[in-house]
Amino acid sequence: MELLVATPGSPIQHARTAKRAVLAVAICAMTVSGLPALGAEHYEGEAYAATGGEALYSESHWRYDDDGVATGLVLYRCPDGSPFARKHIRATANAQAPDFDLLDARTGYTEGVRGSGDRREVYVRTSAGAPERTAALQDHAELVVDAGFDAFVRDHWDVLNGSATSLAFVVPSRLGAMKFEVSRVGAETVDGRPAQRLRLALGTWYGGLLPHIDVVYDNATRHLLRYEGTSNVRDASARNVVVRIEFPPAQRDSQATAADVAAAATVPLTGTCPLS
Template sequence: MRMACLLLFLPFMASAAPLLRGEGVATTRDGAVAYREVHWQRGAGDAAERWVHYLCPDGQPFARKHMQVNGSAQAPSYRWEDRRSGQTASVAATGGVVQLNWKEDAAAKTRAQRLPLPADAVIDAGFDAAVRAHWQQLMQGERLSLQFLVPGRQRYYPVQVQRVGSIRWQGLDAQSIQVQLDAWYGVVAPRLALVYADADRRLLEFHGTSNLRDARGDYPVVTVRFAQKAVERPQAQWQAELQQVLVPRCIATRGGS
């Protein structure tokens, strides 16, 4: 079964495009490292194929995501597996519809849903593509309205995206961006704080409710910082990391998962 799941994340054909690797560190309110994110992408641009590995504080991988763009870059398809909880997801966005398959944990049944894909829909990391696509409007003070898909709830939630102002972030010129809902929707927080670099419009920091459950089954508030740009790395390293077996639990650390 594990091998079958792993094959979902392996491409069918090699590509000549370079592989870029970047890392982010997620911390909890008390400053403890909750987990780390390793982001791989094949080539540059928002339409690039992407993989994300989620690591325990000690470096062992516990979750994995694979994203591909079949249409709009702000609405990618993806597959997801969290070995700790048994949570899995398959989101296929193509032909104006989204097919969802969601399993909350190892004991739950898979729930399937088919939804329309509106033009202003945003799926997962496609949110970054939406911000970059509407950068000039945001910098001019316009408010961006989007429909954000929450697969676990199998519905869209209306969000408002707006520039807060210019800031300095670890020596970089950057923009503070706020994402807001009208009200609480269970685990979906009404406000997220994001920071994007002026120079290349890359995400530097995320502050808000994590999409990863912790050891208590909660979705904690985290700050994820991406201090360094993604750099080109060899395919052998990508393959080695992709083939690591996901662990069922992380070693307990202060404030960690």
Template sequence: MCATIMVAGLLATAPLQAASAPEAALEPRVGHAFALDSGRPVYREVHDPEVVDGELVADRVEYVDPEGKIFARKRVSFEEAPLAPSFRLEDTRTGYIEALQRTDDGRIELIYRKREDEAMERTVIDPPSDVVADAGFDLLIYRNLDRLRAGETLRFPFAAASQQQTVAFRLRRIDEREVLGEPAIVIRMEPDNMFIRWLANPIDVAYHAETGALLRYEGLSNIANPDSDENYRVRIDFPPEGVEPQPPASD
């Protein structure tokens, strides 16, 4: 999608009660997260999707530490708005909470708390018609993979609970190469503002070139290191069956 075409057009044609997703997202899957700086495993994210009539309605995610203990949970609901789903993430180690919920008058409330001893931050906003949130950016890429592969750029406001506002982002293809033994298209998500881009690290995601399945995520995690309070920078691999995840140090 070029800059002159609004993402709102995609929202207008999208099903409101379910999310069109690749077949891989309709099955339970596991993401293996490694710290980008050290290559060590830091957690696994275990996805248990809820599927109705072949469409993704919700996703329940458990975050598991290297010792096998569940330390955080998230539920994402795509029923009201697939590209800006309601969600709630809670980390029991620190009391971290990040959420988006809808109000009765059609607005959205962004909820954030970094630690349990801090006050909960809440902001209610009138969302732009093309707003994207949380796992909705994954669906946005999947639905527009052909456009991105052709070199078009998608621009959209992202509802960031930690920032208590929407932030302008863009998506663009940066590479086509093999990832986890599969042909992949690599998409970069980064701030649309040039000056902010100089300060912020991008997020790179790799999708299977034929099926649209997510293969790899590289960038800032939604999970914080409990020892530093800073969110991990991670590589998360979603390997096909029979393929081992690849920690960064092995490249």
């Protein structure tokens, strides 16, 4: 398959389309391998507006083993604590390309990647009343899906110390993958921990003119400490919000129980926060 979604028209039209696509990309802080043998690993993320700094929402993450399959669950909450969206992640043979399903109950928006046998597809539905759109998705060495970016970073950590590395990141709203490049920006310290800042940008001649995503990973643990860029959460105008998400190491533990996971997986999604 093409790594860059083809669009008709001039380079300017390509740039506009690519900008909409990059605004739909969000790398979520969920690792889908190396799970603890007992219990579920749990950690929190706090999302703030990129400009202004007000709290927008929070993310509660769990990762655990489900009959030998690395599995993840993310619950999104409004500032008042009410949950409004949920994401399920399930590992595949390709650690960089898990299956996932995201549902935002405020509008009925859903997106994801699913597989049956040798066939995989990407899908999106923009609202509860809208039809679901799907497209076939071919797995390959450069394909990265959602939380699989963490596996990509771990596998390419040393390579990223040099030149930019290409990947094909799945953008559900475009029903396909787009070619991006990941490069190391430099070293910094977050919460007293030595870390590395990486940048994800479109791998095109006009990519430098478009928004990018920065992620900061702990040198020692390879855990995500900070995310800066466009979220997979939308505001009241159906635009992906631009955020800074902090993942405090102090709020990461492996003491969550099966009951905690079950509660997060079944709690009604009642939040209505507009996030605008």
